[in-house]
Amino acid sequence: MGMDGRDTPENAAATPSGATIEAWLDGLRGRLADDVRGAVADYIPELSRADADGLAICIATVDGQVYGVGDQAEPFTIQSVSKPFMYGYALREYGVDFTLGHVGVEPTGEAFNSIILDDVHNRPFNPMVNAGAIAVAELMKGATMAQRERNMRELFSQFAGRELSIDDSVYRSEHATGHRNRAIAYMMLNSGMIRRDPEDVLDLYFKQCAVSVTCRDLAVMAATLANDGANPLTGDKVLDPLAVRDVLTLMHSCGMYNYAGQWAYEVGVPAKSGVSGGVIAVIPGQLGIGVWSPRLDAHGNSVRGVEACKAVSSAFGLHVFNARPNVRAVIRREYRADKVASKRLRTPRERDLLAARGARVAVIEVQGELYFGSVERLLRRAAALAGETDRLILDFKRAQSADAAAIGLMRHMTEASTPGDASLILSHLTAEGPLAGLHAAMSEVSEALGTSRLALIEDADAALELSEDALLAAAPELRHGAKYALKELDLFQGLSEDDCRELEQIVQPMQFAAGETILRRGDPARALFVIARGSASVTVPREDGRVRRLACLGPGLSVGEMALLDGGARSADVVADEPVVAYALGVDRLRDLARTRPGILIAILENLSRELSSRLRLASDEIRALE
């Protein structure tokens, strides 16, 4: 499996890391169990019936691993933890500007159920206090109450990755006794902050607060925010990253009510608490945390929920201003064409030439997320290399994303290049997937500048081969595409005129059309071939049924030489890429000849050993260069 897979999502405890994290969480649970400060909310009877000693702590990673301890499956109503998700919905459906018209973004020193409103802007201060959440609840779409409720339930179900329902008795109880919220709603109607019937808006608000969740649900919902709005279990894209950013900002500044400043300082993670004892915390790019414990402190936050988040944040180093993007990792490795070759096999003279001049071609393997800091560093390195090279290949095979800043920087940099600069080749930039935006921008630039200055090539190996070809084409001392006479071939060097004449008797010139098979995998190996003109590929079938190209051969190169040594079966297919002329040399006939003229076989074996030895040395260099 790949590095990005989910190893054992179903049974975290079975893995050492799972056991480690859950053991740690369990230790934390044990310590917190002794903390009986605070009191269960009792403003409605249904909430006061919660198990005051209940406690669960869950962590969900952005790739769907869930760790949990305690009463993970115990249901409770989500209450105010619903607020950030509803705010995300408003941003998704209406955009920032419209939403800002209905609710502000300023923290307030007031309690969560404060009736004080922002008179200057005529809106509640922020969506994390009740007044703001009621304003947001008005924005739920749907022609009827039933439709709005369905839409709301669907939203929460998408965040949780399972179908959630409403706790009817809690809803009814809040509906019957929510006088303060009713007062807030009517105040807002009075000043025009809401427009619809307050009873109607409150009805949805009470239902949203009464959505029944478990602690595990909270962790997954938080992990959906941590994962840029995509549910890590289902892959559902619930919010776009920009909306997530705004939600997290408000959770960070207002999520813990009038405890927010201290929280940002000590715990330092975007969070939201609710009166039923739930707390979520979000570590962007890493994980979501859910805690449930019903006893509340004076601010209305779960006592143990706050303590659990403090401990997890501290032990795991999760404070938002701890998070350091690793700009250095954008360059996975770098190499030059004098040390690392494409899959095209070259003649000894070509190899010598590439070893001498290949440093003029550089490859940078790019990896990870492309954003301002990482692209700035990449382009700085590319610029340094541009002075030393003729061609620079940026291989995006392992790049995972490119944000607008990355695309803009790449665009500006390539547009600003001059004809004298190294020509730039971008490989593995695909028109679909996470790099589609970068692909589109670079295609445009390439069209404007011409492919000689900026080219997009699917595959890094093809880009390298092309760059090698360009280096070789510039070398007048090489004969390009020429047909080789037998005695000019490296394999037959050192033979006397006499030997050559003898050899010619047993050598058979052959022609192959493009696409024709020269050697077939599994066939008995009875002859070796030397290519005199054209090009052929050595391939083996891959597990997925497609074909893997191992090497590519041109004039002067031999193939199937193992026939000389053990005469077993062919280990790969060799197929003509274009019309090929080759010399076939039957091994049996060569051995017959060697009985009278051993010097021929000795010379051929020496040449073969020399060739293999030279290729082995190159391969060893390449292995070192790839480390």
Add this chain to the structure above:
Amino acid sequence: MGMDGRDTPENAAATPSGATIEAWLDGLRGRLADDVRGAVADYIPELSRADADGLAICIATVDGQVYGVGDQAEPFTIQSVSKPFMYGYALREYGVDFTLGHVGVEPTGEAFNSIILDDVHNRPFNPMVNAGAIAVAELMKGATMAQRERNMRELFSQFAGRELSIDDSVYRSEHATGHRNRAIAYMMLNSGMIRRDPEDVLDLYFKQCAVSVTCRDLAVMAATLANDGANPLTGDKVLDPLAVRDVLTLMHSCGMYNYAGQWAYEVGVPAKSGVSGGVIAVIPGQLGIGVWSPRLDAHGNSVRGVEACKAVSSAFGLHVFNARPNVRAVIRREYRADKVASKRLRTPRERDLLAARGARVAVIEVQGELYFGSVERLLRRAAALAGETDRLILDFKRAQSADAAAIGLMRHMTEASTPGDASLILSHLTAEGPLAGLHAAMSEVSEALGTSRLALIEDADAALELSEDALLAAAPELRHGAKYALKELDLFQGLSEDDCRELEQIVQPMQFAAGETILRRGDPARALFVIARGSASVTVPREDGRVRRLACLGPGLSVGEMALLDGGARSADVVADEPVVAYALGVDRLRDLARTRPGILIAILENLSRELSSRLRLASDEIRALE
């Protein structure tokens, strides 16, 4: 140069990325030049003399690259931008708890010069408003005013990476007219929030505000915070990362006065503004931004400074809740010992055995920063591999840091391992440098569990060789360390009894002591050697004068076989690692023999080709596995 070097710190504009970023900044400067809203502060005459149209924008990266446009070198007084640095000083010198006794961490909706104090905790609300900054100024150490001033100037000079001085006329003017600050200080003295003579405290406060800086200085100071407290130009560690974290938290929530909520939402970066028109913004792990433009808005923030930060944050995607650590990149690559071999060369039988069973040894190359999210993923992958392997090598060569959470997780995971688990080898964990903490923890665990379960080995290649040795040692069919008779050696397979007797005549057995040179680089190649017993290393000198080990040879392997082919000079040194017995075969004598018995040379060349071919195939597999 390495990937982490500074390519062209002295001349950013000369690089395409530099030109791109500065061109973009210059475009921004042009657009902002038209914005003449706001007014220059005029509460003291010296500030009102500032060039109202002045504008500079600078960006400094965490590795010391500085981009800048506009009036970058224009000096101005730092004013309130000094506050976060002084707060960092207090945290560094006194710790969090003591500092919290003097100043709080709660945002306030009040203006920067508000006289309202936190009566509940008897302290100013936070260190970013004047009252809080005065409380912090009292904490500057030094027995005399002159000493405190020197310490203060030294602090700011460390942040800027150059010697800063105080603008005396601004200081005098503020000292003469700072009545409101004087009122605040006396209020604080009255309630015991400061203890020393207010005039004395204010004197340092006015001097701190009058430190003269340029926009470039501000960018470097901000980059020092972005770089975990280490100045990117000088390398000076000015603050520890924990203090930086607390400073950034307060800049984020309080740095832009009563505009903070909107700022966190729209711009989303920790920032601080000053009344002289300076603004800094910090993008942790990426860069620091400095802007200077003297016209202020109603909140006291530079109009163009705010706009510039908005534009940079938006264009470059710098909002704090955009920043996503890339947990996936922790695994650079993974391979198994059946595909990638150590530098020890093996006999064909050993190679076959490693190809068949090498998958029981896995290597994970770790890279980048180790923190909760990345280590959780690493350990999850390690756990998945542990089930399929006998030995698991974690190579930390490219790991850059490990925080407490990473160390804790690694410790728990290894301690929780059972004797039945794959044995774990950690390589490149050094006792010094950024991984020292992890090294210490793992050494402890290794001592407790025994090295058979957890071993620390300096080098990944040595770890791989050891693991291969263990696989081979478990194979009874191999003869370990045995002395080989001539006819048992692979190079001489296929020779008749007769041929062998002939060959024995010209082969010369030789003994070498440990450390003795068998072949010397540059010497003429006249013989090949086959090792019968012992072990030897093939080495070449490195550029730095040390020695690079290319390969390691044991019984049954030949070295110097190129002598057979071209008789040039030796390309490497071969040195006995331990006492070695080898057969030397002079090439001239072999060729003499071939005149009467060509079959001997043909067989040797065939065996040599077969060996080279087999090693080439392995090398090609390895290259694919390393991609």
